[in-house]
Amino acid sequence: MALLTLRVIDGCDRGRIYEDLTIPVTIGREEGNGVQLNDERISRFHVKIQQENDQLIITDLESTNGTRVNGQDIRLRILRHGDMIGIGRSLLLYGSREQINIQLDQLDVDGTLMADSKNLLGVDFDWEDTSPDARIHSAVPPDLPDGLSPGQAARLAELLDYLHLRMRGLIHSVSEAGDAKQLTVNLEQWQNLLDLEGRVAEYIRKIGEPG
Secondary structure, eight states: OOEEEEEEEESTTTTOEEEEEESSEEEESSTTSSEEOOOTTSOTTOEEEEEETTEEEEEEOSOSSOEEETTEEESEEEEOTTOEEEETTEEEEESOHHHHHHHHHTOOSOOEEEEESSSGGGOOOTTSOOSHHHHHHHHSOOOOOSSOOHHHHHHHHHHHHHHHHHHHHHHHTOEEOSSTTEEEEEHHHHHHHHHHHHHHHHHHHHHHSOO
16 A cells, blocks of 8 residues: 655645555545645645546646646646645645656656746746735844853754755755756756755744644
């Protein structure tokens, strides 16, 4: 029996990890789904993931706002580790880190992808909050907390150093593609970027959880 791992990397439930889900599984906003998401733009029962032979199939359950896989609108599609599932304002990454690494190792292409500044890899970023408050908040870097103990300061510095080193490596891996509006992104580095976003989402959720 196939087991499924989904990581929520954007949306109200960002940072949540659903591991070892039994197939078939449905995703929606109501109780009774294997994955219940807090998102008003998601239908009550939005998508179903089931197994057929050795493949996982995702099916849109006639949802109101549709389903995207890697930025493309779908009704029915085979899922592969590393695929991004967009429903409502939520973005889910399919597969554990280990499964995605295996998928990358099995690729028989050079792993180079094209991206432009507005639509990276064809991914539709409609889930972003474009309200004035969101734009103001994202444009102003927050202050560091005061009154940290030496131990707390060291842990925060270690965390920020980890994020800085990973982002620097990802930025240096991008190259121009002969057009000022396009960049070349290595597939492995793209998956690393998604993994980094997922880790940051997990940190934010853990910090905000009581206890």
